[in-house]
Amino acid sequence: xxxxxxxxxxxxxxxxxxxxxxxxxxxxxxxxxxxxxxxxxxxxxxxxxxxxxxxxxxxxxxxxxxxxxxxxxxxxxxxxxxxxxxxxxxxxxxxxxxxxxxxxxxxxxxxxxxxxxxxxxxxxxxxxxxxxxxxxxxxxxxxxxxxxxxxxxxxxxxxxxxxxxxxxxxxxxxxxxxxxxxxxxxxxxxxxxxxxxxxxxxxxxxxxxxxxxxxxxxxxxxxxxxxxxxxxx
Amino acid sequence: xxxxxxxxxxxxxxxxxxxxxxxxxxxxxxxxxxxxxxxxxxxxxxxxxxxxxxxxxxxxxxxxxxxxxxxxxxxxxxxxxxxxxxxxxxxxxxxxxxxxxxxxxxxxxxxxxxxxxxxxxxxxxxxxxxxxxxxxxxxxxxxxxxxxxxxxxxxxxxxxxxxxxxxxxxxxxxxxxxxxxxxxxxxxxxxxxxxxxxxxxxxxxxxxxxxxxxxxxxxxxxxxxxxxxxxxxxxxxxxxxxx
Numbered sequence: 001x002x003x004x005x006x007x008x009x010x011x012x013x014x015x016x017x018x019x020x021x022x023x024x025x026x027x028x029x030x031x032x033x034x035x036x037x038x039x040x041x042x043x044x045x046x047x048x049x050x051x052x053x054x055x056x057x058x059x060x061x062x063x064x065x066x067x068x069x070x071x072x073x074x075x076x077x078x079x080x081x082x083x084x085x086x087x088x089x090x091x092x093x094x095x096x097x098x099x100x101x102x103x104x105x106x107x108x109x110x111x112x113x114x115x116x117x118x119x120x121x122x123x124x125x126x127x128x129x130x131x132x133x134x135x136x137x138x139x140x141x142x143x144x145x146x147x148x149x150x151x152x153x154x155x156x157x158x159x160x161x162x163x164x165x166x167x168x169x170x171x172x173x174x175x176x177x178x179x180x181x182x183x184x185x186x187x188x189x190x191x192x193x194x195x196x197x198x199x200x201x202x203x204x205x206x207x208x209x210x211x212x213x214x215x216x217x218x219x220x221x222x223x224x225x226x227x228x229x230x231x232x233x
Numbered sequence: 234x235x236x237x238x239x240x241x242x243x244x245x246x247x248x249x250x251x252x253x254x255x256x257x258x259x260x261x262x263x264x265x266x267x268x269x270x271x272x273x274x275x276x277x278x279x280x281x282x283x284x285x286x287x288x289x290x291x292x293x294x295x296x297x298x299x300x301x302x303x304x305x306x307x308x309x310x311x312x313x314x315x316x317x318x319x320x321x322x323x324x325x326x327x328x329x330x331x332x333x334x335x336x337x338x339x340x341x342x343x344x345x346x347x348x349x350x351x352x353x354x355x356x357x358x359x360x361x362x363x364x365x366x367x368x369x370x371x372x373x374x375x376x377x378x379x380x381x382x383x384x385x386x387x388x389x390x391x392x393x394x395x396x397x398x399x400x401x402x403x404x405x406x407x408x409x410x411x412x413x414x415x416x417x418x419x420x421x422x423x424x425x426x427x428x429x430x431x432x433x434x435x436x437x438x439x440x441x442x443x444x445x446x447x448x449x450x451x452x453x454x455x456x457x458x459x460x461x462x463x464x465x466x467x468x469x470x471x472x473x474x475x476x
Contacts, residue, residue, distance in 0.1 A: 131324040137285050137392075138337040138382065139314040152327055 003206020010207050022211060025188040028101050029169045032108035036164050040113045041157060044120025045146050049132070059121070065114030070107075071173030077107040078177050099180040104188070107174040112164035119163055123156020124149055158227045162220055169216055189215075236299065238263045238390060238422050239284060243293035246279050254279045254446040256293075266416050266423045268437035268454075270430055270469065276446040277426040281392045284424060286313045298389065314341065317388045321395035323379035325367035330359060333367050334382045346385075353385035357411055373404030380411060391415065393425045397432065409436060430470055434458055442466050 010018045047059060081103055082088045087095050096102030127149050135148050150157060172190040179186035181195060189212045196205040237260035246254040254276040261267050269277045282288050283295065286308040294303040298315065302308045317337070325333050334353055338346040354360050357377040362370070367378065376396060383391055393412065397405040413436065415421045427433055433440050433454070440457040442449040442465065450463045461467045 128324050130320070130322065131326075133287065134318075134320055134324050134379075135336075136287055137318040137320075138340060139310070139317065139386065140340050141310060144340055148326070 003203050004210055006203045007207035007210035011211065018208070018211065020184065021187055021189055021192050021208070022215070024101065024186075025169065025190075025212075026215070028104045028175070028188060029108060029165065032105045032112060032168055033161070033165050035105070035109045036113035036116045037161055039109075040116025040160065040164065041120050041150070043113075044117040044122075044160065045124055045150055047117065048121040048124030049146060049149065062114050062118050062121075065110075066118045068111065068114070069173065070111050070167075070171040071177065073110050074107055074174030074177030077103065077110060077174065081106070081178070098178060099182060099186055101179070101186060104175045104179040104186060107178045108168040108171065111171060111174060112168045115167050116160045116164040119160030120150075120153075120157050123153035123160065126156065127152045155227060158223055162223050165219055165223075166216060169219075170212065235263050237261055238298065240296035241293070242296070244283065244290050244295060245292040246276075246283060246288070247291040252291075252446060254283070256280070256448055259441070259448060259451065261422065261424060262439075264416070264420045264422055265438045266412070266425060266436050268425045268427060268433035268440045269443055270427060270433050270440060271443035272469075273428060275443045277443050278394055279446075280443070281318060281394050281424065281426055284390070285316050285318045285392055287318075314386070315389040316392065317383045317386055317390075318392040318394060319376075319379050319383050319396050321398050323375050325370075325375055325378055328367060329363070330354070330365050330367055330370070330378055331363040333378055334385055337382055337386045341386075349385050353381040356384060356414075357381045358407065373400050373407070376400060376404065376408060377411075380408060384411075384415060387419070388421065390422045390424065393423060393427075395427055396425070398427075398429075405432075412436060430458075430472070442469055 043062075047055060047062070078098065079085050080087050081096065081098050083098075088097070096106060131152060132145055132149060135145050140148060170190060172194060175181075175186070175188055176191050176194065179188070179191065181187050181191040187195075189208055193205050193208045193212070196202075196208065239259070239261040241256050241259040244254065244256040244259075245252060269280065271277055283290055286295075286297075286302070289304045289307060291304060294301050296302075297308070298312060300312065326336060328336075331350060331354070334350045335346055338349065351360070351363075354363055357380055359374060359377055359381065362374065367375070370378065380396070391412075396412075397408050400408070409432070412423060412425075416423055425433070425436060437454050439451060440454050441451040442457075442463070444465060450457065450461060450466045452461070452466075456462075457466065458470055461470060
């Protein structure tokens with residue numbers, strides 16, 4: 001109870017430390033979600049709508065990716081991006097160094113894009129295949145057909161984005177490993193909760209937890225709103 | 234004489250190297266109602282898909298509106314958009330009736346289509362349901378929406394794939410009337426696939442019998458039913474098994 005009270009207090013007083021953490025969490029997970037959506041929805045649409053050699057293999061990999069433990073993704077991205085890793089040693093400006101928000105975005109992308117793609121694929125496959133033929137008969141190009149099918153599957157596509165967001169905003173393992181929980185730089189809600197709990201600041205940890213819950217609730221409400229009347233129709 | 238709207242030459246379609254359609258020669262005239270009858274599995278729907286250019290043929294060619302198309306020469310979008318199909322089971326979009334009818338125009342980048350949509354809905358007698366959601370319609374209403382969304386495009390050719398197979402007599406009558414007026418008033422060429430010989434007789438100018446992917450006989454509706462040349466046609470018209 002005290003945690004809840006403190007959470008309200010921290011939010012009400014616009015505690016700068018809390019806000020910094022919330023903003024960074026949203027920035028990292030939001031950016032990661034944007035990229036995941038840009039990769040995941042087209043990938044899911046292609047896997048759901050077309051048949052090509054190796055499709056089953058890609059789907060199997062995707063399903064594996066959907067259940068990937070974030071810690072393992074963190075380890076993988078850590079090794080790849082570290083100074084002596086395959087990408088890290090290239091020293092290209094486009095490749096983010098470890099312990100930066102950008103590296104956390106990379107890790108969270110790897111976690112969430114399979115979820116977005118997998119759920120989008122399922123949603124698209126749930127649309128009556130007859131619809132595609134009829135839409136083509138009405139003069140749709142391939143591109144228009146795909147867009148129409150995605151529109152028909154919009155409830156499922158939005159769910160895929162929500163699932164993608166849920167998987168990364170609440171994830172600790174990867175951001176901890178890749179970001180390092182550095183104060184003012186890479187500390188996000190989940191890593192802050194771990195730290196405060198370890199320090200015995202249960203009230204603050206609870207407060208952060210409440211904020212995290214609130215965030216994911218608000219984002220879901222926004223998504224449902226964006227989905228519009230699709231549910232009521 | 235006006236050039237036929239379709240000229241099919243040695244047209245063949247195979248699925249997994251099984252030949253389902255093999256039409257040596259068939260012309261469909263401008264402005265006629267052409268009925269394709271035959272048992273299910275005869276290749277009628279396959280032929281319609283080829284006529285709508287939804288799939289390329291395996292062999293042979295289709296001459297359409299003065300240009301020739303084959304397996305290696307696909308149809309440009311502009312020409313493909315002069316044809317559309319109304320299917321046996323209409324799948325409407327999860328939107329309002331109005332949005333469904335407007336859809337094909339939208340694909341063609343045409344805005345300000347309100348008047349055309351209105352007219353199409355009026356033609357099928359569904360003006361009152363314009364705002365209603367497509368999922369709430371009855372089978373007959375849904376099929377009329379499918380007809381309206383095809384008519385609004387003012388196609389040169391309208392293909393009908395068993396358009397009334399699942400409907401009650403009232404809606405069958407309505408749809409047949411709409412089809413007839415479309416042909417008379419706008420001169421739209423129509424190809425109607427049906428296994429119902431009575432419907433073919435009521436609507437068509439010419440009829441063809443398709444059996445196992447091949448055309449057995451093409452004739453004017455009178456001679457097709459009164460004096461068929463092929464014994465298989467005679468049997469089919471009498472309602473006997475022909476295969």
